[in-house]
Amino acid sequence: MSRSVVAAMTAYTLELREAEIKLNQNESPYDWPRELKEQVLARAAARPWNIYPDFESSGLRNALAKAYDLVPENIHVGNGSNELLAATIGAFVGPGTPVIFPRPTFTLYEKLVTIAGGLPIPIEFEPDSGLLPLEEVCRAVVSTAVSAPSRRRRRDAADTAGEDTGATVVIVCSPNNPTGGVLPEGGLQKLIDSGATVLFDRAYGDFANDMFPSLHPRLITFSTFSKAWGLAALRIGWVASTIENCREIRKVKLPYSLNAISEMAATIALDNRALRDANVARIVGERTRVVAAMRSIPRITLFPTKANFVTFRAERNSKEIFEALFARGILVRDVSAYPRLANCLRISIGSPEQNDRMLAALKESV
16 A cells, blocks of 8 residues: 555646647757757767766766856756756655745645655745745745744654654745746745745746856755757756755765766757757747737737746636647647636747647637
8 A cells, every 4th residue: 555645646647649739848849959969879879888877977967067157066967857856855855844835836846745744835826917926935934934833842742753844945936837927036035035945946947038046055946958958858957056955965866867868968968058048049039929929819818928838818618728729730738727727728839830820729719
């Protein structure tokens, strides 16, 4: 029998469908150039495959450190940023640890916190403004600090049960998936100043033109090569923080979690950042065009977005619109099951041709 907390959960799932135009997973519409793929494959072919990858992923960590003005000890890499998020939660969240996050957001956060035995504290918000609920989150941090003595008393009374009511943790994704909203200006620093440990997911940060944040003992930053870099198939994520925090994360992180070929690809990608920057500029330009066109479509209401997707609420049942688009060869994401997102769909920004097809089909479907 599985643990009761796991038995009560549902798995993170995605309905598997094939369509001519795939706009459901926030992927880049632009594949990597063939010449860069061939560089990766040449390096892979020259390397023995019977030998494990570098235990420390030193090549990629050194390249990331150079690119972001860090040192390798500030960085871990892994099989997507989700794996590193799970390791970090395992290191910083225990039974009874309060974990605050805006909701709706990426549902995996709450699942991982629940598995770790933490106390999920969702801060419900409406996505209409395009901003995440910073003040409400900060107030919740203060509230958990006030209640900390009683949690400590419960811990002292339950030592044999392994209760571990650690410092409050905040998880925030900005731009937020699936709403596209962001923290207000200066919001990340305000979260740090609240005294919480902040897990900051910047998977979509490049599309908001945000700056990579400075290191802080209460800040742990997650990044991915899947979105802006266009390497989703290779599952490459990385986490950055202080040396002390990374030392703790390493105790939980699985060894050899990044394969040698993915490490080679990410290292080559960092030598070709102009390609990423050009693709981000193209996607952001298309986002502006798509949003303007969608605003002219009746019976839908768009949420402001700084990500590589746009989410909207429809007057018509979202599942009917989803199926109507799919019948026209276009696969989008139905997010109507999220809290406060009834009748909402999320559409990734594709190529100009894909977007034109989507806009024409959407006008006929709503």
